Amino acid sequence: xxxxxxxxxxxxxxxxxxxxxxxxxxxxxxxxxxxxxxxxxxxxxxxxxxxxxxxxxxxxxxxxxxxxxxxxxxxxxxxxxxxxxxxxxxxxxxxxxxxxxxxxxxxxxxxxxxxxxxxxxxxxxxxxxxxxxxxxxxxxxxxxxxxxxxxxxxxxxxxxxxxxxxxxxxxxxxxxxxxxxxxxxxxxxxxxxxxxxxxxxxxxxxxxxxxxxxxxxxxxxxxxxxxxxxxxxxxxxxxxxxxxxxxxxxxxxxxxxxxxxxxxxxxxxxxxxxxxxxx
Amino acid sequence: xxxxxxxxxxxxxxxxxxxxxxxxxxxxxxxxxxxxxxxxxxxxxxxxxxxxxxxxxxxxxxxxxxxxxxxxxxxxxxxxxxxxxxxxxxxxxxxxxxxxxxxxxxxxxxxxxxxxxxxxxxxxxxxxxxxxxxxxxxxxxxxxxxxxxxxxxxxxxxxxxxxxxxxxxxxxxxxxxxxxxxxxxxxxxxxxxxxxxxxxxxxxxxxxxxxxxxxxxxxxxxxxxxxxxxxxxxxxxxxxxxxxxxxxxxxxxxxxxxxxxxxxxxxxxxxxxxxxxxxxxxxxxxxxxxxx
Numbered sequence: 001x002x003x004x005x006x007x008x009x010x011x012x013x014x015x016x017x018x019x020x021x022x023x024x025x026x027x028x029x030x031x032x033x034x035x036x037x038x039x040x041x042x043x044x045x046x047x048x049x050x051x052x053x054x055x056x057x058x059x060x061x062x063x064x065x066x067x068x069x070x071x072x073x074x075x076x077x078x079x080x081x082x083x084x085x086x087x088x089x090x091x092x093x094x095x096x097x098x099x100x101x102x103x104x105x106x107x108x109x110x111x112x113x114x115x116x117x118x119x120x121x122x123x124x125x126x127x128x129x130x131x132x133x134x135x136x137x138x139x140x141x142x143x144x145x146x147x148x149x150x151x152x153x154x155x156x157x158x159x160x161x162x163x164x165x166x167x168x169x170x171x172x173x174x175x176x177x178x179x180x181x182x183x184x185x186x187x188x189x190x191x192x193x194x195x196x197x198x199x200x201x202x203x204x205x206x207x208x209x210x211x212x213x214x215x216x217x218x219x220x221x222x223x224x225x226x227x228x229x230x231x232x233x234x235x236x237x238x239x240x241x242x243x244x245x246x247x248x249x250x251x252x253x254x255x256x257x258x259x260x261x262x263x264x265x266x267x268x269x270x271x272x273x274x275x276x277x278x279x
Numbered sequence: 280x281x282x283x284x285x286x287x288x289x290x291x292x293x294x295x296x297x298x299x300x301x302x303x304x305x306x307x308x309x310x311x312x313x314x315x316x317x318x319x320x321x322x323x324x325x326x327x328x329x330x331x332x333x334x335x336x337x338x339x340x341x342x343x344x345x346x347x348x349x350x351x352x353x354x355x356x357x358x359x360x361x362x363x364x365x366x367x368x369x370x371x372x373x374x375x376x377x378x379x380x381x382x383x384x385x386x387x388x389x390x391x392x393x394x395x396x397x398x399x400x401x402x403x404x405x406x407x408x409x410x411x412x413x414x415x416x417x418x419x420x421x422x423x424x425x426x427x428x429x430x431x432x433x434x435x436x437x438x439x440x441x442x443x444x445x446x447x448x449x450x451x452x453x454x455x456x457x458x459x460x461x462x463x464x465x466x467x468x469x470x471x472x473x474x475x476x477x478x479x480x481x482x483x484x485x486x487x488x489x490x491x492x493x494x495x496x497x498x499x500x501x502x503x504x505x506x507x508x509x510x511x512x513x514x515x516x517x518x519x520x521x522x523x524x525x526x527x528x529x530x531x532x533x534x535x536x537x538x539x540x541x542x543x544x545x546x547x548x549x550x551x552x553x554x555x556x557x558x559x560x561x562x563x564x565x566x567x568x569x570x571x
Binding site: 142143144145150151157168172173174175176177178182185186189190192193 | 335336337338406407410411414420421422423501502505506507509516517519526527528
């Protein structure tokens with residue numbers, strides 16, 4: 001009954017927005033995507049005249065789109081590579097990296113595993129098959145079941161870079177799970193399991209281990225404070241990249257993300273804000 | 280008279296159009312699949328792709344060997360058939376030969392409902408219930424194994440096997456049964472020695488179609504098989520199937536890159552497998568329907 005007027009109203013609204021408003025396009029990393037999406041929603045409520053469009057595709061896709069001028073902000077879970085810089089300069093684009101959040105990766109085991117802490121080298125030995133039984137690390141006589149994300153995941157890439165120094169995880173019989181939630185689920189149900197998940201996915205059914213760069217320590221549990229202070233070793237910065245120092249609506253959006261309110265959204269989503277937030 | 284002739288012609292054109300649209304769709308999908316896959320083989324040898332045992336698409340240099348995945352798919356499908364064939368044919372014989380008429384539709388309906396359960400539900404059930412149970416009973420380090428995937432796929436393929444086999448059993452003429460019973464054979468002997476052999480090509484078609492169902496299933500195996508491209512695979516180890524590989528990796532393979540092309544090539548291999556199974560299955564089923 002009231003369908004037609006509603007359609008008309010929507011068309012009118014969208015039309016008006018296009019006529020009067022500005023457009024803002026974000027593209028890139030799927031790790032940053034949840035932040036970008038939530039921020040865009042809140043931002044659009046505040047500034048209804050701005051039409052914000054958010055797309056995934058991966059860091060590389062976002063950066064390429066920024067260089068080609070098809071997006072205003074590139075979301076990236078890594079800094080730009082030299083080859084990308086070269087192409088940007090060639091096209092007259094000056095990339096400006098905004099550090100908007102951090103992402104900490106927690107190393108988790110089954111709650112019954114008595115182990116409390118590991119060094120990066122020990123984690124690497126587990127994931128490359130050099131350690132296959134927990135008793136080698138002073139734990140129970142139990143076969144290690146390594147659990148990894150699939151190779152398309154950004155978390156996988158970072159784990160590979162920061163923990164395995166670029167090597168592929170290669171422990172025999174390793175399980176590959178399609179999502180952070182699936183890794184958490186598999187670890188919770190497998191007594192001999194070790195896995196890694198984004199900090200937002202920690203829950204009481206799995207146990208996070210304290211991690212140290214080397215045996216000298218300190219061993220640090222993953223937490224917001226530890227990532228902000230830089231003491232937790234498995235963390236990475238997340239960026240939004242703009243062309244030059246931004247103006248107008250792009251600048252308003254970046255400032256919104258960096259504000260206490262924007263950073264609170266970051267924290268809500270399980271990522272680590274760039275500074276401690278009061279309250 | 281004239282008017283009806285016109286209406287007939289219009290309907291004919293419409294149905295003809297629908298039929299050719301689906302054919303065109305199939306043709307375009309095939310074309311696209313192979314167009315995206317073929318450039319891979321200018322950089323990777325065909326033999327190395329099919330028979331390579333190492334799949335590391337994001338390493339430097341990458342390695343694209345799909346043998347562990349082909350073997351994984353084959354192993355899981357074979358295991359699924361071990362479950363689906365005896366149970367499916369048993370169900371078909373039970374519905375066709377044992378149950379009184381009134382109950383047949385009830386059981387047929389429940390088998391159809393089995394076919395209608397979404398695969399993600401099977402996957403979740405496997406992950407949360409069957410997997411941990413298998414892990415405990417067999418004392419495995421993890422329940423996410425080829426065996427678990429095979430069990431679930433077997434249950435999922437069962438309705439396909441059962442319904443096609445049931446059609447074949449129903450198509451066996453009553454004169455055969457009556458003759459057998461008149462010669463003094465028991466109902467069991469009649470079912471086992473007369474009806475089943477007479478329905479065997481139909482049952483075979485059901486098995487082939489069930490196999491197509493099992494090999495193409497994605498969500499369930501993705502959730503329960505552990506997705507580890509181990510070589511050689513076994514029932515008690517995790518496996519990675521071809522479908523799971525495409526599903527896991529397609530999202531972030533850069534469009535047009537080697538990895539992307541390799542995933543399309545995996546899809547192509549899978550497509551050829553399933554096409555072959557369906558063609559043979561349909562051919563056999565067709566022969567049954569014509570009563571040959």
